[in-house]
Amino acid sequence: MSNSVNIMAVVEGTTEQFFIRDILAPYLWPKEIFITPVIVTKPGQKGGDVKFSRVKNDIEKYLKQRRDTYLTLFIDYYGIKSDWPGLSEAKLKNNPEEKAEQINQATLGEIEELWPRCRPAMRFIPYIAMHEFEALLFSNSTILAQKLNVQTSCVDSILNECGGPENIDDSPQTAPSKRLESLSPRFKKTTTGIAIAKEIGVPAIRGRCPIFNEWLTKLESLA
Known part of the structure; x- marks a missing residue:
């Protein structure tokens, strides 16, 4: 029986897709963690205009598609729109760690309320990059x-x-x-x-970016 972990990652755009596919995925392979990026469904649009009303449809789809997989997000704080859970409260916070925590927890809470039977508390790990991938x-x-x-x-x-x-x-x-x-x-x-x-490599990025490191640590803990 395999102990490998499969994660779907809903990402904002092509850059985040390439980063996960070409850099993060190979980094996680030795840990038996296999992550697959999919760009959020935004017909006719590019990254940088991310509405929760659109992203949550993809979250629902992938949570319901396979019950044996995990789901994460890789979305830039810079690109999210006013309908995103926790955004207004996050703007009142004083540092990026508090902003990210506010939005990530609010996002998870919203998904738990919408689809509790999909067990998002166990299967869904949101990540809002502060303030963008770059x-x-x-x-x-x-x-x-x-x-x-x-x-x-x-x-x-x-x-x-x-x-x-x-x-x-x-x-x-x-x-x-x-x-x-x-x-x-x-x-x-x-x-x-x-x-x-x-x-630069993932280890060096982890060492300088605590929010990114916290997200990656959560993914690694699934194995």
């Missing part, structure tokens, strides 16, 4: 600077200003992706971003 790329300033062909001090100044990768905020001007684009206009999240993340 924040993870700041986990190693040397590698990031080399890949963008800029001075390491340019990256370090952003980290010193904000206090860490997951503290880089979510305004339209200073979100992680906007800061990367300002450092290098050639930055493309689905190519450059994935290449940078792969070179």
Whole structure:
């Protein structure tokens, strides 16, 4: 009898899909954890416009599809819309850890209320990335600077200003992706971003991003 764990991951867009498929999944394979990313159903739209009313349909589908699998989310805080559970309360919190905890718990609570028979308390692990996927790329300033062909001090100044990768905020001007684009206009999240993340590696990202690490620790605990 196999003790392997199967996880479906509902993700915001192509970048998150590639990150899980090409970087996170191979990292988890030795632990007998197999994670499969699926992009949230958004006909005619790209990432960055994520409504809970749409995402919950996918959550329901995958919770009901196979009762022997687990389900997680990989959604950027920067992209979620006002209908997301816990968002208004999260905006009142003072740090990213509290924001993420507020939204993740509210999301789980909403799903438990909607589909209790699917056992979401045991099978569903939401993850709202603070403040978006690109924040993870700041986990190693040397590698990031080399890949963008800029001075390491340019990256370090952003980290010193904000206090860490997951503290880089979510305004339209200073979100992680906007800061990367300002450092290098050639930055493309689905190519450059994935290449940078792969070179940095999951262990280094875990070491600098406690919210990401907490999520990954929960996934590992399923095995």
